[in-house]
Amino acid sequence: MNFKNIFVxxxxxxxxxxxxxxxxxxxxxxxxxxKIVAPSHGSxxxxxxxxSGETQLLLLGHALPEPHxxxxxxxxxxxxxxxxxxxxxxxEWEASGEQKIIDTKTTLPLDPQRRSLNFEPTECSPNLxxxxxxxxxxxxxxxxxxxxxxxESRTFKEAIERIIPxxxxxxxxxxxxNVVTDILLKRFQILKNETTFDExxxxxxxxxxxxxxxxxxxxxxxxxxxxxxxPSAMSHxxxxxxxxxxxxxxxxxxxESPGHSMRVRSLTDGxxxxxxxxxxxxxxxxxxxxxxFCEAATSPKQWRDPETxxxxxxxxxxxxxxxxxxxxTEGQYDDFNPTPLPDGKLIFVSTRRGGFHRCGSGPCxxxxxxxxxxxNNNNNDNNKPQTISFHETNEWDPVILNDGRVLYTRxxxxxxxxVFYQQLWTVRQDGTNVRIYYGNNTFVPCGTWxxxxxxxxDKTMATAAPHHGMTxxxxxxIDPSRGVDGNEPITRLTPDARFPECEAVLxxxxxxxxxxxxxxxxxxxxxxxxxxxxxxxRVLEPTEQExxxxxxxxxxxxxxxxxxxxxxxxxxQLRGEPGPNIPNMFGIYFADAFxxxxxxxxxxxxxxxxxxxxxxxxxPPVLNSGTNESEATGTFYLxxxxxxxxKFPEGDENKITALRLVQVLPKTTPNANNPMVxxxxxxxxxxxxGTIPVxxxxxxxxxxxxxxxxxxxxxxxxxxxxxxxxxxxxxQPGEKTSCIGCHENxxxxxxxxxxxxxxxxxxxxxxxxxxxxxxxxYPILVQPVLNRHCVSCHNTGKTEKEHxxxxxxxxxxxxxxxxxxxxxNRVAYTAWGMSYGNYEPxxxxxxxxxxxxxxxxxxxxxxxxxxxxEDDWNRLNTWMDANALFYGTFEPKDQALQQRGxxxxxxxxx
Numbered sequence: 010m011n012f013k014n015i016f017v018x019x020x021x022x023x024x025x026x027x028x029x030x031x032x033x034x035x036x037x038x039x040x041x042x043x044k045i046v047a048p049s050h051g052s053x054x055x056x057x058x059x060x061s062g063e064t065q066l067l068l069l070g071h072a073l074p075e076p077h078x079x080x081x082x083x084x085x086x087x088x089x090x091x092x093x094x095x096x097x098x099x100x101e102w103e104a105s106g107e108q109k110i111i112d113t114k115t116t117l118p119l120d121p122q123r124r125s126l127n128f129e130p131t132e133c134s135p136n137l138x139x140x141x142x143x144x145x146x147x148x149x150x151x152x153x154x155x156x157x158x159x160x161e162s163r164t165f166k167e168a169i170e171r172i173i174p175x176x177x178x179x180x181x182x183x184x185x186x187n188v189v190t191d192i193l194l195k196r197f198q199i200l201k202n203e204t205t206f207d208e209x210x211x212x213x214x215x216x217x218x219x220x221x222x223x224x225x226x227x228x229x230x231x232x233x234x235x236x237x238x239x240p241s242a243m244s245h246x247x248x249x250x251x252x253x254x255x256x257x258x259x260x261x262x263x264x265e266s267p268g269h270s271m272r273v274r275s276l277t278d279g280x281x282x283x284x285x286x287x288x289x290x291x292x293x294x295x296x297x298x299x300x301x302f303c304e305a306a307t308s309p310k311q312w313r314d315p316e317t318x319x320x321x322x323x324x325x326x327x328x329x330x331x332x333x334x335x336x337x338t339e340g341q342y343d344d345f346n347p348t349p350l351p352d353g354k355l356i357f358v359s360t361r362r363g364g365f366h367r368c369g370s371g372p373c374x375x376x377x378x379x380x381x382x383x384x385n386n387n388n389n390d391n392n393k394p395q396t397i398s399f400h401e402t403n404e405w406d407p408v409i410l411n412d413g414r415v416l417y418t419r420x421x422x423x424x425x426x427x428v429f430y431q432q433l434w435t436v437r438q439d440g441t442n443v444r445i446y447y448g449n450n451t452f453v454p455c456g457t458w459x460x461x462x463x464x465x466x467d468k469t470m471a472t473a474a475p476h477h478g479m480t481x482x483x484x485x486x487i488d489p490s491r492g493v494d495g496n497e498p499i500t501r502l503t504p505d506a507r508f509p510e511c512e513a514v515l516x517x518x519x520x521x522x523x524x525x526x527x528x529x530x531x532x533x534x535x536x537x538x539x540x541x542x543x544x545x546x547r548v549l550e551p552t553e554q555e556x557x558x559x560x561x562x563x564x565x566x567x568x569x570x571x572x573x574x575x576x577x578x579x580x581x582q583l584r585g586e587p588g589p590n591i592p593n594m595f596g597i598y599f600a601d602a603f604x605x606x607x608x609x610x611x612x613x614x615x616x617x618x619x620x621x622x623x624x625x626x627x628x629p630p631v632l633n634s635g636t637n638e639s640e641a642t643g644t645f646y647l648x649x650x651x652x653x654x655x656k657f658p659e660g661d662e663n664k665i666t667a668l669r670l671v672q673v674l675p676k677t678t679p680n681a682n683n684p685m686v687x688x689x690x691x692x693x694x695x696x697x698x699g700t701i702p703v704x705x706x707x708x709x710x711x712x713x714x715x716x717x718x719x720x721x722x723x724x725x726x727x728x729x730x731x732x733x734x735x736x737x738x739x740x741q742p743g744e745k746t747s748c749i750g751c752h753e754n755x756x757x758x759x760x761x762x763x764x765x766x767x768x769x770x771x772x773x774x775x776x777x778x779x780x781x782x783x784x785x786x787y788p789i790l791v792q793p794v795l796n797r798h799c800v801s802c803h804n805t806g807k808t809e810k811e812h813x814x815x816x817x818x819x820x821x822x823x824x825x826x827x828x829x830x831x832x833x834n835r836v837a838y839t840a841w842g843m844s845y846g847n848y849e850p851x852x853x854x855x856x857x858x859x860x861x862x863x864x865x866x867x868x869x870x871x872x873x874x875x876x877x878x879e880d881d882w883n884r885l886n887t888w889m890d891a892n893a894l895f896y897g898t899f900e901p902k903d904q905a906l907q908q909r910g911x912x913x914x915x916x917x918x919x
Contacts, residue, residue: 037099037119039066040091049134049613050527050593051123053558053581054152056145058134058613064088067141067613068121069148073159076118081144082111092119110140123527123591126519128308130283131239131258131592133275134614142271149596149608150215152558152580161557166206169214173201176218178603182572188224193217222607223268227569228599233264234276234298234329235597235620236286237612240479240590242309244518244583246420246431246456247366247373247403249479250345250358252320255285256308258592259615261300263623267609268599276331282306287322288619291329292349295625299326299337299347299355311522312587313372324357324381329623337383338394343376348407348415350438351628353384356407356415362396363918364675366403366420367691368427368841372679377404378417378440397440399716399739401673401693405431405480410462413438413632416469418458421449423673423693423720424857424892425735425849427841428476428510428537431456433469433487441634441744447487449736450494450850453545454508455537457485463568470502470568475510477535478585481562482509484576484600494850496546502574502602503563505554509583511537512547516560518588527581527591535585542845560584564595565619572602577618592616636741643715643740644772645747648765649707650723652750653732655853657723663731663854668709669722670698670775671891672783673737677899677917684901685824687894688833689840694916696897697782697887699775700724707750708765711773715742717919722858722890728883729859730890735839735852779884785897787829788910791888792819794881795828802873803831821908825895836893837861858890865889 038045041061048068049058055078057068063085070078082090084104090111092100099117102109137145154168155161163171180197183189200214222228237259241249248254260277277286282304289300303322310316322345324337337355338344346358359379366373378398385392398404405418414435421430432448448457454473458480461470467490474482486500507513514534519527538547554561560582567575579594596611597620610617650665657663674694678684681691698719701711713719720734740746767773777783781790795803795817803817817828825833837857839847848856859865864885868877877885888894896904903913 037092037094037121039068040093041066042089047124048121049124050131050591051121052591052593052613053561054148056148056613057121057123058141060135063135064090065135065138065141066090067137067144068092068119069144070119071157071159072118072120074162076116077157078115078117078119079144079148080111080113080115081141083138083140084109084111094120110138112140112144126527126589128310129257130307131256131615133237133259134612136272139270145271145611145613146219146608147212147215149611153606154211155553155557156211158557161553164206165208165211169206169211172214172218175604176214176221177201179218179221179601179605182601182603183221183225188226189221190224193221193224218605219268219607222599222601222605225573227573228268230267230569230575230622230624232623233267233575233597233610233620234261234289234291234623235264235610235617236261236289236300237615238286238618239308239592239615240594241285242521242589243312243586244479244588244590245477245586246405246458246474246480247369248586250287250322250343250376250405251373252303252305252322252343253314253317254309255303255305255317255320255322256589256592257283257285257305259286261286261289261298262617264597264610264620268607271610273610276327280331280334285322288346289621290348291621291623291626293351293626293628295329295623297326297349298329299324299349301325301345301347308589309521312520314521324355326383337381343374344379344394345376346406348409350380350409350631351413352438352631352633353382354438355381355383356397356438357381358404358407359394359396361394362399362675364401364677365679367422367676367693368681370680375401375403375675378407378415378436380440397741398436398443399718401675401718401737406459408461409438409629410435410469411464411467411629413630416446416460416462418456418460420456421736422841423735423737424689424733424839425841425847427691429455429850431458431476433457433460433471437632437634439633439636439741441636441741442746443738445493447489447493447498451545452543452850453496453511453547454482454485455511457487459565460487461566461568463571466571468571470566470574472564472566473508475508475515475535475583475585476537477510478515478583479590481564481579481583481594483507484563484566484574486571486602500602502566503576503600504548505552505604506562507548507552507555509560509562510535510585511545512549513551513555513560514538515585516582518584518586518590520587521589523588531584540844542847543849558582567621574600575620576600576606577616577620578606579616634741634744637743640743641715642712643742643744643746644710644712645740646745646768647703647707647709648747648749650703650709650750651707653723655851657731657854663725665703665707665723665731666726667700667702667724667728668711669700669724669730669778669887669890670713671720671722672696672698672919673718673720674897674899674916675718675918678901684896684899684904686896686899687838687892688825689838689892689894690842692840692892692894694785694897694899695891695894696785696916697778697891699777699783700728701773701775704766706766708767709773710765710767710770711775713740713775715740715744725860728886729865730857730886731860732854733852733857733890778887779880781884782887782891783897784913784915785891785894786907786910786912787888787895788819788826788907789912790884792826792828792910794877794884795819798875798877798881799828819910824908826908829895832864833893835862835864835867836889837863838889838893840892857892859886862889
């Protein structure tokens, strides 16, 4: 048993012990003025908040290994508070004629319980009394350091020895920027040399650290806008943003004096029904706030709850003082992630393009980049949302880089693994010039979300998060000048939290409608790290903090520099599919790259996320390319196909003579393989537009239809793919774009000495593929070849010895046809879930399609007297290179026609 498994077993045993211990102890309740008051949801740190009117009580601590609690309470005149179990009053306080503040410690056997899962709206806590704020901050310090924690507990001496280097690194950095005063330096030196190592010593160090953090001008942010948000009913990258999974509670708030007070004011109270708020953003001039809201009276009671399936997120705007509320979008679509563009438009993510994702169960609608022109108040098409991304699967988190490009996360799993490749791409503000930014051939982390540009830097900050869980994990810095893949461009800013699912296992959530507490033992894990064919530079040993709080995580980082950032943090365990996470996971922190983080706001009852200064900021440049909606096409220019990574093999037989243009079709039916379009698991649909020539110097210049997702295949002189994209691109109407080579090295720039041959002529037009390639249809494309050359021998009228147990007739057999089922295992196709030899994350040439197939070798070497014509080979090569699909549609009625060899007009969604 490896270390990871030992740790998991120990944690489960701890949870079982905790449960049995709790069963021996009567549950504690808090009674305020004769009324039992429900606690907040509690947390892994042992935090419970009770209030009634202006009376507040904060209970902090743990029952294990021995009971130890801190109680801070504010009693107003004539208040009486009791803590009791079913039989005995354990503690009691009373205030007479004036307010009374209690701050005490106890070792009584209290057993406060978190609230279990419920479906009602999660309430926000009132503003905490300053005494409770102080207790909450000091308890947070203890939990960070492991003081009194049930797991991985540390002494004050051990904690002091650990935090001194972190404070010293912070101090050195602030000193280099002339921030720290001599008084702070002297106080630190005294405490550094102190040898008492007691609680007071530890407390003075932490207070000094907080003072240092708040002295940093970068953290003098002014008011912070943030959302109080309940994580969705299904913890998954896809489902976390669907209205039908929204859980009610929260709103938009302003933290008025970050770091000095936790007092907040609401911008949304009384203006909305119960529902869920997401991703507020501020216009560059600081005048408007944009956000997503979904009305939801109760939480879904099960996955695909019929009562919630018609709920959707819509976009809203308001002034920064909460006035001027206006709904911007409507309809049966989910619209979210609104980001202002410098020209006055919004870019956001929407399900308006149509289609469904290809893996898992749903319905899970695809959502992609969309724009809305807020400058135009006329009721015409220009004032309606416009889809600008025609990517085949999902996209998230658009943000504007300092140079004006839009950075966003895109899920890119064409003919490869579905769990990885949710990485970063860029595009211009009008949807032109789609480019990889980081990670499309990277396994670790599984994906990067919530990317943000760093002020005065070319680097970005992002959350390294799991696939099978909501966006949370570890904070990373990405330097694209050091590469576009792998570990080299990444700096881990929060190394205490490894990358979930691909380094640290991700706990399964508890599926609805099971009514269970959030402390239920973990029954299973999502684990994408235990395969030898998935290379990556992984950290395999759990950190101290992970052993203390398994699954702790970060979310929504906002960089202030390459070193300092605002971030939401959770001691509670991140859980993935198929259930929800605890409502109050996250608080807001000031953090740095040295390991220091200071709590600036935490609502004990609900998560606080997406914090950002409520202020104007410089706008990036407007960056458009001049599209023309009246045009139906755009043009590609390929400078040199041989500038490829990975390198093409040498030799005349590998000379590239043409590109095949393959259209990737969005899935029009929900749920994985329902129905299948070929043997490949969760395959995208495809059809072949045709081919264009590649010149002797490797250049190509050609025209393609706009708004069509395409992948390219580099063909040899026989029309077989030497290399195939396992990604896609597209053009806007009238767009002209170019690339250096086929899978070129993105860190290399070539300047040609001469004009390429392709640029000496007009753009090539597409030569259509063979009949049956558009719409794609195996019975029309391939079966005629078999009928001419193969069926005379390979039919049921022959003996088994004569036909070799291979029947190549075209009658339907199961979901495909008899010949397809007989030939498919002789074709080298690729798919999610094909282990060992699927050549991921980077595809080697000649592995798939006609060149990699045993069927090709059999026919090339001579199979009896079979003589294939050029058209025959074109049909077979096209089929095998198109990942050996059978259908050109996901629609069951059209598939029934195709299976019988009949024609359909076109796929339902192109």
